[in-house]
Amino acid sequence: xxxxxxxxxxxxxxxxxxxxxxxxxxxxxxxxxxxxxxxxxxxxxxxxxxxxxxxxxxxxxxxxxxxxxxxxxxxxxxxxxxxxxxxxxxxxxxxxxxxxxxxxxxxxxxxxxxxxxxxxxxxxxxxxxxxxxxxxxxxxxxxxxxxxxxxxxxxxxxxxxxxxxxxxxxxxxxxxxxxxxxxxxxxxxxxxxxxxxxxxxxxxxxxxxxxxxxxxxxxxxxxxxxxxxxxxxxxxxxxxxxxxxxxxxxxxxxxxxxxxxxxxxxxxxxxxxxxxxxxxxxxxxxxxxxxxxxxxxxxxxxxxxxxxxxxxxxxxxxxxxxxxxxxxxxxxxxxxxxxxxxxxxxxxxxxxxxxxxxxxxxxxxxxxxxxxxxxxxxxxxxxxxxxxxxxxxxxxxxxxxxxxxxxxxxxxxxxxx
Amino acid sequence: xxxxxxxxxxxxxxxxxxxxxxxxxxxxxxxxxxxxxxxxxxxxxxxxxxxxxxxxxxxxxxxxxxxxxxxxxxxxxxxxxxxxxxxxxxxxxxxxxxxxxxxxxxxxxxxxxxxxxxxxxxxxxxxxxxxxxxxxxxxxxxxxxxxxxxxxxxxxxxxxxxxxxxxxxxxxxxxxxxxxxxxxxxxxxxxxxxxxxxxxxxxxxxxxxxxxxxxxxxxxxxxxxxxxxxxxxxxxxxxxxxxxxxxxxxxxxxxxxxxxxxxxxxxxxxxxxxxxxxxxxxxxxxxxxxxxxxxxxxxxxxxxxxxxxxxxxxxxxxxxxxxxxxxxxxxxxxxxxxxxxxxxxxxxxxxxxxxxxxxxxxxxxxxxxxxxxxxxxxxxxxxxxxxxxxxxxxxxxxxxxxxxxxxxxxxxxxxxx
Numbered sequence: 010x011x012x013x014x015x016x017x018x019x020x021x022x023x024x025x026x027x028x029x030x031x032x033x034x035x036x037x038x039x040x041x042x043x044x045x046x047x048x049x050x051x052x053x054x055x056x057x058x059x060x061x062x063x064x065x066x067x068x069x070x071x072x073x074x075x076x077x078x079x080x081x082x083x084x085x086x087x088x089x090x091x092x093x094x095x096x097x098x099x100x101x102x103x104x105x106x107x108x109x110x111x112x113x114x115x116x117x118x119x120x121x122x123x124x125x126x127x128x129x130x131x132x133x134x135x136x137x138x139x140x141x142x143x144x145x146x147x148x149x150x151x152x153x154x155x156x157x158x159x160x161x162x163x164x165x166x167x168x169x170x171x172x173x174x175x176x177x178x179x180x181x182x183x184x185x186x187x188x189x190x191x192x193x194x195x196x197x198x199x200x201x202x203x204x205x206x207x208x209x210x211x212x213x214x215x216x217x218x219x220x221x222x223x224x225x226x227x228x229x230x231x232x233x234x235x236x237x238x239x240x241x242x243x244x245x246x247x248x249x250x251x252x253x254x255x256x257x258x259x260x261x262x263x264x265x266x267x268x269x270x271x272x273x274x275x276x277x278x279x280x281x282x283x284x285x286x287x288x289x290x291x292x293x294x295x296x297x298x299x300x301x302x303x304x305x306x307x308x309x310x311x312x313x314x315x316x317x318x319x320x321x322x323x324x325x326x327x328x329x330x331x332x333x334x335x336x337x338x339x340x341x342x343x344x345x346x347x348x349x350x351x352x353x354x355x356x357x358x359x360x361x362x363x364x365x366x367x368x369x370x371x372x373x374x375x376x377x378x379x380x381x382x383x384x385x386x387x388x389x390x391x392x393x394x395x396x397x398x399x400x401x402x403x404x405x406x407x408x409x410x411x412x413x414x415x416x417x418x419x420x421x422x423x424x425x426x
Numbered sequence: 427x428x429x430x431x432x433x434x435x436x437x438x439x440x441x442x443x444x445x446x447x448x449x450x451x452x453x454x455x456x457x458x459x460x461x462x463x464x465x466x467x468x469x470x471x472x473x474x475x476x477x478x479x480x481x482x483x484x485x486x487x488x489x490x491x492x493x494x495x496x497x498x499x500x501x502x503x504x505x506x507x508x509x510x511x512x513x514x515x516x517x518x519x520x521x522x523x524x525x526x527x528x529x530x531x532x533x534x535x536x537x538x539x540x541x542x543x544x545x546x547x548x549x550x551x552x553x554x555x556x557x558x559x560x561x562x563x564x565x566x567x568x569x570x571x572x573x574x575x576x577x578x579x580x581x582x583x584x585x586x587x588x589x590x591x592x593x594x595x596x597x598x599x600x601x602x603x604x605x606x607x608x609x610x611x612x613x614x615x616x617x618x619x620x621x622x623x624x625x626x627x628x629x630x631x632x633x634x635x636x637x638x639x640x641x642x643x644x645x646x647x648x649x650x651x652x653x654x655x656x657x658x659x660x661x662x663x664x665x666x667x668x669x670x671x672x673x674x675x676x677x678x679x680x681x682x683x684x685x686x687x688x689x690x691x692x693x694x695x696x697x698x699x700x701x702x703x704x705x706x707x708x709x710x711x712x713x714x715x716x717x718x719x720x721x722x723x724x725x726x727x728x729x730x731x732x733x734x735x736x737x738x739x740x741x742x743x744x745x746x747x748x749x750x751x752x753x754x755x756x757x758x759x760x761x762x763x764x765x766x767x768x769x770x771x772x773x774x775x776x777x778x779x780x781x782x783x784x785x786x787x788x789x790x791x792x793x794x795x796x797x798x799x800x801x802x803x804x805x806x807x808x809x810x811x812x813x814x815x816x817x818x819x820x821x822x823x824x825x826x827x828x829x830x831x832x833x834x835x836x837x838x839x840x841x842x843x
Contacts, residue, residue: 020625023632037653045625066658073661085655136801154770155799163691168755171680171689174762178607179596186687186759187604188680190595190667191651200617205798207624208437208462212803214631215440220802228776228797231765233613235777235794236454238502239762241483244490249762250607263588263605270603272588338585342603345591345656345666348648353571359645360652377652380645381622382572384553385637386629 017387019046024210026119027110028052028094029134031059033166033192034226035123035151036090037377038199042119042206043093044379044388050113050405051091051395055098055426058398061086068365068374081367081396088394089363089376096395097405103425107133112410114139114146119206123151126158136221146219147209149202155225164226169194173230178237181252197229259309260284263342264317269325270342273316273332281305283335287328288319349375357382358389366394402426434804436463441627443536444527445469445511446551448476450583450609451643452540452568453507454794455616459536459623460510461796461805467530467822468508468812472515472843475815478503485782485791498784498813505811506780506793513812514822520842524550529827531556531563536623540568543575553638563636564626566619572642581643586611590647595654598669614646676726677701680759681734686742687759690733690749698722700752704745705736766792774799775806783811819843 024047028039036051036059043049053059062084067074069082077084099106110133114120120139122129129135129150136148150156153164170176170189179187205222213219239249247257254262260275275284278301285293293299293315298308305312320328325341332339349360350373363374379388395401406412406426420426441464445456453468453476460466470476479501484491486499494501516523527550531537537556539546546552546567553565567573570581587593587606596604622639630636656666664674671679677692692701695718702710710716710732715725722729737745742758749756766777767790780791796805812818823829823843837843 018629020629024628033653041621045621066655066662073658075662085658089653089655155774157774157799158770163755165691165755167678167680167689167691168757171687171757171759172765172768174760174765175606175608176680176687176689176759177761179604180607185670185682186680187596187606188670188689189592189604189606190597191592191654193610193650196650196653197617200614200621201797203621204458204462204617204624205800207621207628208798209800209803210628211441211624212435212437216802218802220800223799223801224797225770225774225776227768228771228774231768231771232776232794232797233610234608234762235766235792236450236506236613237608237762238483238506238780238791238793239766240788240791241490241502243763245483245492253602253605262584263593263603265602270588270593272584272593272605274582274584338582340585340588342588342593343591344594345651345654346660348589348591349652349656351589351644351648353575353642354645354648357572357574357642357645359642359649363655371657374655374657375652376655377649380618380641380649381625382574382640383622383626383637384640385633385635386626 017385019388020383020386022046024048024118025116026050026121027113027117029120029122029124029129030151031123032061033090033195034198035121036061037196038149038151038202039094039121040090040092040377041199041203041379044390046388047119049094051094051096052099052110053096053395053398055100055398055424059087059091061090068363068371069368073371083365083396085363085374088365091394093390093393094395095393095401095405096399097402098399098426100425101132101134103423105420105423105425107138109406109420109425110134111138111142115142116409117143117146118210120146120148121151121202122149125163126150126152126154126156140219144218145213147206147213147222148219149206149222149224151198151202151224153226155228156223158225166192166195169226169230172227174234174239175230178234178250180250182248182250184252194226194230197233198224198226201229254309254313256309257306259305260312260316262313264320266320266325266328267323271320271325271328272340272342274338276302278302280337283337284316284332287331287335287337288316290315290319346373366392366396399426434802436805437800437803439463441465441535442533443467443538444530444534446537446539446541446546447568448540449478450507450612451615452538453478454613455566455568455619456511456538457507457509457794458616458620458796461807463805464536466511468511468513469516469527470513470812470815472517472815472841476504476508478507485780485788486785490788500782500813502780502791505782508811510807510810511812512810512818512822513816514819515816515843517842518549518551520840522837522840522842524555526823526837526842527551528555528559532559533826534560534563535627537563537565538568538619539566543569543571543573557636561635562630564623564630564639565636566623566639566641568615568619568641570643572645573640575642583609583612586643586647589644591651591656592647595651595667597667599665599667601669611643611647614650615641615643618646671726671730673726674723676722677729677733679730681737683737683742683745684740688737688742688745689757689759691755693719695719697754700754701733701749704748704752704754705733707732707736763790783809783813816843
């Protein structure tokens, strides 16, 4: 299942990450680090492991199944998020587990956790404990509201979407808000976590010292929402949300075709003229209602009705090719599956096939890749994944840390691993 | 307008960035680098400058205005995206401009551009030209479909949203797709560009060599969409989009109140019981239709109707406080303005006040901050911003590069700067 693009080295090779994360946000951060070449050691509870292991469907001997049937059937969630990671078991609530964790930290460059705020310290695996054994360690905490927050509780993606304004900003005036169909709050915080970690690595080259990085899901998504000038738009009498089209940029937006939808952008004069030609209605450009940008914005409603009257009679493919021929930016609104099979994307490893370590790839199953191409480095995942909880205990604890067979025996007997 | 959190150093201090970007995607990448401490030198066309300078509204002497009135009125877009950047003018189409650009590159660590694919090379300011004068330079190209693409044309945010599947995944079955109200395609590509740049910096510490980084808007957003297992969901008979609620997790979703909307998550037994108590209808937990998770999913329609009957009679604040009292994850669906004024976010500098260099902050105007907190470093923007095109020509070309007054005179006379 190696998806490295070439035999070039990866940019983060030589760095070791201790991964305390579970679910989606944290594991996506360490997935990015793994794909960039870092060696990731994932720590799981010996009994239950990562929550993502329980997400249906599963992939295994009998292909895709809704209920787990065999010992080596693996949840698609785990299969995709644990790529390129070694997996060890460690019950952080057992005495002695902290020693194992700190032995790992001594050898590491980076630690990542996404417990609820304060939990890592309570378990004895927080930044202070880590720094005491390795002052160079870069320790990243990823949480709902930040490590500075007193609020407990799980910060699910939908809760953060609601609080951030992202839901409100989507959809149409006088319509309900829109739940965005991709988990952007869960995904953005890890992306900023990786930026924080890499920035701290750069600083460590100068100072030799590590530090604590603290990223919140609410902050990451709200900072994105904040790029639009909402107060300025309000001051200028503009709506915070305008549905499928944006009338102040008319013609601009999503239009219904016979068999689907397309998005088009024809804000500027040349593009608007191109649209009218594609509509075989070139004289619209001479109509005082549509002959310049201000007029088109003022008459956006009737203009949009004319466009819809045209698009709704034609298939998506026809509308797209007619507009492309006129140089008007246009795209079909695609199903996610179509999107991730796009050869432009798959060939750049921006999406990757899903593969079971033992049973190989699954037809048409795709997952997130590393959407960055390096001229002097490769990206991709080592051929390693913990199918079973604690699968790499021997590799990590004996080979890497040098634990004796007696120590391993004792850790197993006491249920620490 | 310095928004540094402390007097600590910033993690990327000492790095110099040459910034050829315009509009949103590219400038957001260099904005993140500036906020992390890099010195950014923004290059603008002497005549028109960055497109973002023309976006209404403007801020200046008379506060917020829709049309530019004074020479130092600045578009809110430019005011927020050019923070912490030096600005010089350079007409890349004039002979001699390449020499100035390459003199800058000789002193730089990083170059970022977001011209359409191939344009930078054509202008003589691409990676090969840059590498020839500085083999250590890390040169990042940000484009719609990637530097490997033959497709020209502008890749606007809405086009990429349509192609990536993100639009399709949002909204309800049998309803149109949803244009997401924040420019996620424009914003994600720069975030991955920064990860690429910082990863290449890490590699440079080992090799001494720079490289070319190539990030596409389509790839960045599609990789996000790809984290959900769409083919697996389809194989399992699940819809790609389910609107405001997700019935397979019921009760889960957005519900209408008397004066707005809330999001709630009560998937697990304890949370569902908490919801029923908040509804003052505890006996629902004994009703065989709602007494366990499978039953609730099977009867999601009637359960959602019961919840809406309750929420729709009460204000948002009341529903939120009743659910919070029962430990059920809940949040109001907030307007973006309310979100960016949240003290949890503002106090962490995840959003920043908007300020004009001469006229100060604007009431209630907020913009994107750096959503990463470092224990051993600060973030924030130097008190510098090119109000006028070429404002820092003297500072950059004379002071930093050591150009003589004769050289400056000649560059001005020939219209190069």
